[in-house]
Amino acid sequence: MAMMDFLTTRKDELVGWVRKFSLFPYPFVTACCGMEFMAVSSTLYDTDRFGAALPRFTPRQSDLLMVVGTITHKEAPVIKRVYEQMCEPKWVMAFGACATSGGFYRNYAVLQGVDRVIPVDIYIPGCPPRPEMVIDAIMKLQDRIAGERHPILPFEEQNPVKG
């Protein structure tokens, strides 16, 4: 039994370590935060150092959805469809005040936080956020991914039949 526990812990660490340094972000850029995203992903601040550099412009090949900018009610079906197209495992980052809470837009058009339609793992406040905040958020998300449990279960529990 002790052998099994030891083996399980090793697998958690291994899978977490592999996953946390191979984040493939999908930047869903809708507004001015996109400028900040470009700054943080290019050479000066360089998210490549964290293994989160290569943006995949299709949700099917990415596992980190970065919602960068204001999401309107008209756009909500689009972001929901994008999220549903991503394969597991997937994480969502709300980048900036608008994606987090609607920001200063309290009106008929703007969704008051993207977490009303899709689950969000990490929020970055700021209008726009400083690059340091984005890097901090990526590192916090990586810590969380590394700390996830991956227990070895019987096949039926590991692959539940849905529907």
Next chain:
Amino acid sequence: MIYATILSNLKDLYERSWDSFGTLVLELPVENLYPLVERLSEELGFDLFLDVTAVDYPGREPRFDVVYHFYGSGHNRRLRLKVQVPEADPSVPSLTGLYGSARYMEREAHEMYGIRFTGNDDLRPILLYEGFEGHPLRKDYPIDMEQPIVEYREAR
């Protein structure tokens, strides 16, 4: 000077005129709008239709101002027109026959203020979505009213 020509030639079509920071403003009744704009575009060289929008004055009768802006690229002058329409019948003639660009801008003014442009056959929403109730830029639209088209998640 184009402004002097407008003021003398179109005297019987507008009611009031004044200068607003160097731009001539004409206020006119709604039935004179189309004849006046026709002469602006055909005789006076106003070849660019810049914008149509509206202003809501709650409590005033008539409630809405419909505001037009024109520009003449030959003489480099702008012109603003103001037409008052009541809430009960907020309709003005469409200018799509004179300026093709009026199609989109009239759609925007229609969805935001509920102004009806008679003669524009395509008044679908352009910035809003199908199924949106009401006119969000009217002053009596609640400021925090939301009309989501995706159902919100339950656990928040």
